[in-house]
Amino acid sequence: MGEEKVVEKTTKNNKKFKKFKPRKKTGEIECNLIESLQQRYSDISVDNIKSFKDLPLSVKTLRGLKDGKYFVPTEIQKQSIGFALQGKDILGAAKTGSGKTLAFLVPILEHLFCQKWTRLDGVGALIISPTRELAYQIFETLRKVGVHHDFSAGLIIGGQNLKFERKRMDQCNIMICTPGRLLQHMDENPLFNCSNMQILVLDEADRCLDLGFEAAMNSIIENLPPKRQTLLFSATQTKSVRDLARLSLSDPTYVAPHEQSEWSTPVSLQQNYVICEVHEKISILWSFIKNHLKQKSIVFMASCKQVKYVYEIFCKLRPGISLLALYGSLHQERREQIYKEFCRKSNVVLFATDLASRGLDFPLVNWVIQVDCPEDGNTYIHRVGRTARGLQGKGEGLLMLLPSEEEAMLLELKSKKIPINKIHIDPSKIMSPQRKMESFLAEFSELKQTAQRAFVSYAKSVFLMKNKNIFNIYALDTNAFAKSLGLVVPPRIRFLQKIKKNIEAQKQKNRSEDDVSDVSEESVNKSKKTRDDSDDDNDDSYQNESQTEGDGGFKFDISDDDGEDILTVKRRNHNVIDEVDEQPIDMEERPVKKKKSLTKAAIVKKLLNKKIVANTKVVFNEEGEALLNEKRDLRSELAKEYENEDKGGIDIEKAKLVLREEDRFDKERFREKIRLKHKEEKRKLKQSKKEEAEKDDFGSESESDGPDMSWLPDPDKVYGERKSDNDESPQNSSFEGNDRSSEDEDDNASEENIHRPLKRKLSVSKGIQQKSVKKMKKLRAGVKDLSASLSVSEAEKLAMQLLQSRK
Numbered sequence: 001m002g003e004e005k006v007v008e009k010t011t012k013n014n015k016k017f018k019k020f021k022p023r024k025k026t027g028e029i030e031c032n033l034i035e036s037l038q039q040r041y042s043d044i045s046v047d048n049i050k051s052f053k054d055l056p057l058s059v060k061t062l063r064g065l066k067d068g069k070y071f072v073p074t075e076i077q078k079q080s081i082g083f084a085l086q087g088k089d090i091l092g093a094a095k096t097g098s099g100k101t102l103a104f105l106v107p108i109l110e111h112l113f114c115q116k117w118t119r120l121d122g123v124g125a126l127i128i129s130p131t132r133e134l135a136y137q138i139f140e141t142l143r144k145v146g147v148h149h150d151f152s153a154g155l156i157i158g159g160q161n162l163k164f165e166r167k168r169m170d171q172c173n174i175m176i177c178t179p180g181r182l183l184q185h186m187d188e189n190p191l192f193n194c195s196n197m198q199i200l201v202l203d204e205a206d207r208c209l210d211l212g213f214e215a216a217m218n219s220i221i222e223n224l225p226p227k228r229q230t231l232l233f234s235a236t237q238t239k240s241v242r243d244l245a246r247l248s249l250s251d252p253t254y255v256a257p258h259e260q261s262e263w264s265t266p267v268s269l270q271q272n273y274v275i276c277e278v279h280e281k282i283s284i285l286w287s288f289i290k291n292h293l294k295q296k297s298i299v300f301m302a303s304c305k306q307v308k309y310v311y312e313i314f315c316k317l318r319p320g321i322s323l324l325a326l327y328g329s330l331h332q333e334r335r336e337q338i339y340k341e342f343c344r345k346s347n348v349v350l351f352a353t354d355l356a357s358r359g360l361d362f363p364l365v366n367w368v369i370q371v372d373c374p375e376d377g378n379t380y381i382h383r384v385g386r387t388a389r390g391l392q393g394k395g396e397g398l399l400m401l402l403p404s405e406e407e408a409m410l411l412e413l414k415s416k417k418i419p420i421n422k423i424h425i426d427p428s429k430i431m432s433p434q435r436k437m438e439s440f441l442a443e444f445s446e447l448k449q450t451a452q453r454a455f456v457s458y459a460k461s462v463f464l465m466k467n468k469n470i471f472n473i474y475a476l477d478t479n480a481f482a483k484s485l486g487l488v489v490p491p492r493i494r495f496l497q498k499i500k501k502n503i504e505a506q507k508q509k510n511r512s513e514d515d516v517s518d519v520s521e522e523s524v525n526k527s528k529k530t531r532d533d534s535d536d537d538n539d540d541s542y543q544n545e546s547q548t549e550g551d552g553g554f555k556f557d558i559s560d561d562d563g564e565d566i567l568t569v570k571r572r573n574h575n576v577i578d579e580v581d582e583q584p585i586d587m588e589e590r591p592v593k594k595k596k597s598l599t600k601a602a603i604v605k606k607l608l609n610k611k612i613v614a615n616t617k618v619v620f621n622e623e624g625e626a627l628l629n630e631k632r633d634l635r636s637e638l639a640k641e642y643e644n645e646d647k648g649g650i651d652i653e654k655a656k657l658v659l660r661e662e663d664r665f666d667k668e669r670f671r672e673k674i675r676l677k678h679k680e681e682k683r684k685l686k687q688s689k690k691e692e693a694e695k696d697d698f699g700s701e702s703e704s705d706g707p708d709m710s711w712l713p714d715p716d717k718v719y720g721e722r723k724s725d726n727d728e729s730p731q732n733s734s735f736e737g738n739d740r741s742s743e744d745e746d747d748n749a750s751e752e753n754i755h756r757p758l759k760r761k762l763s764v765s766k767g768i769q770q771k772s773v774k775k776m777k778k779l780r781a782g783v784k785d786l787s788a789s790l791s792v793s794e795a796e797k798l799a800m801q802l803l804q805s806r807k
């Protein structure tokens, strides 16, 4: 092997190794060998090829094939390798698993060998694959069969270290890439140079050339040297003139060994379909898995979100078999792990999107279950082709079809020469995991969200399908479907409601245009009724719509017109950074309109523009007349004047003046308020004092408390009005004093006056007043005692004496 390396280098770089004569000799031998091989190319006869040795192949390639246990070439290999060696462009079409990979790898190795290609010569061959996994698989096969050659191979796929790829790019002789990543290098990497490229291969060519990769592929083709050999391979080969023109194929050779076959799928593949309702799919799948615990199966679903959800919930339900999930939105490392794990394991179920439908050669897959109907016959062929691969591979396929899909899909499958049998599933054998799923969703809110997304995602995928004869979103019982996913409340399908509204509007418009000439009373009523009915439907789930509208032709006609943009974009167009993702376009990821944040300034602006006056409170009197704003009245004249001025902007000086004036006005108002309050308090105090004084002067108001002494003379009159030495007149003085002081004293003092008990005040009175009262009482008591012992005439006499003595 080491010697061979030297030989290759010496032949290519003569100047450098001129002095090594023996090597030159070896190089000559090599040249002779190549010449003799090339001479045999024109004599290749397919019928005479029994083994790879019968083909004019280099020893290195033959050794590589032998190491890989490839002895007998398959039909596509027999037929295409010869033409490819002759340098012809090839359109290769052969069934899934028929060995197309070697059909293009062997000619690449041979071509570069015969060209004495070295690492220094750069890119000699470019292989483009639609998915990363397939690119990886081709790379691995190349490593196996090309092990004895000294070519370097590079895997250029998304999700890898770009810098690392960049550095190694110039050393690659055979490059295996996905379209997006290749274009990225073409655009950004100065080390990328494919001007010497000899062979271009498109594996799964029809997929590479379809809408999803259109833009990327056009750019790639533009950058490639026009003088090259082009090989296209697929189980469902494109014959489109447009595609061939894009690749500027020169008189390609169409190699299709199975074209005359009765069936387009492998003979050893047993294919079945079952008719079921959309809500039965999960139960059927669950029951299938539980009954095939010792098998290896792939389950295809329409979208990433469905795959994610079913995988996660089935993991929780613990079916007793390994579960894996492969879909585009996973991280690249995870994708690689899952791919390798599924290759390695034997009792396992892989849930996947169409990402895994093309080209992947998982060993010994027993079953392919298509839970959701594939978009067309070709997709069906690729999906089901993951089983029954290679020379002796066997396998089975199960397709679940809705009653609405059955007729059109079976026609499609028939047109593609696919043999498929209808089978019935014993309903008693179906186990429904719905209740358990419901309880899991109740427990795990994230899982519930995943379920909701899966639900909407399926509805979208059905809606986006091109073939409306197969896919009818209006025929789906979405409520039942949601329940089957464990969702108690079916999520709203907003995009459908919107579309329905548009349809209604369009319908209405068309109708009014038709009826514009003769609008009878009856027709008006009728259309009104229809509109009313549909308005009601709007409030319900869209399922009701399908029930009311049935299968009437209008909805597809209109939706095709209205939804042209949505309906035609089957896949998103891959750009440089985005890598392969075979999911139908995800409408949830549409750019959301940025919401403007609502600022106070914006609100004010809006109000001013609309001339809206902010809320005002109007108070009415009992007669219903509006009263002026009280608060507005409590303002200084200057403020009122300022407010009424209709000037724009603010006059700072005036505003200052107004504020000062307002301040003065407020202070005055409050002073007045306090003064009135005090006045009222004093009035009350006076009143209460008066009442108390009246009580104390004349004792108890109740006359029954003691003997009636009213007949006795007034002591003041008996002793005369006494004037105090210390100017304190009894009773009156205290009252007068209180009166006078209350005028000047502060609030506390007056408060004390108010709360001090009057009796106590009176008891504090001293001097003559108290003494005279005592004396009087004594006198009264003496008179009382005397009067008790005297007769009436004696008492009268005594009284007269007393009166006379006073005089």
Ligand code: ADP
Binding pocket: 069, 070, 071, 072, 073, 074, 077, 094, 095, 096, 097, 098, 099, 100, 101, 102, 359, 360, 361, 389, 390, 391
């Ligand atoms: P296709 O691309 O047509 O779907 P592949 O190239 O992936 O098929 O090959 C399918 C399987 O057949 C692979 O496992 C491969 O190793 C095997 N295979 C291919 N050619 C031969 C051969 N000549 N002899 C034995 N096995 C082969």
Ligand code: MG
Binding pocket: 100, 101, 203, 359
């Ligand atoms: Mg293939």
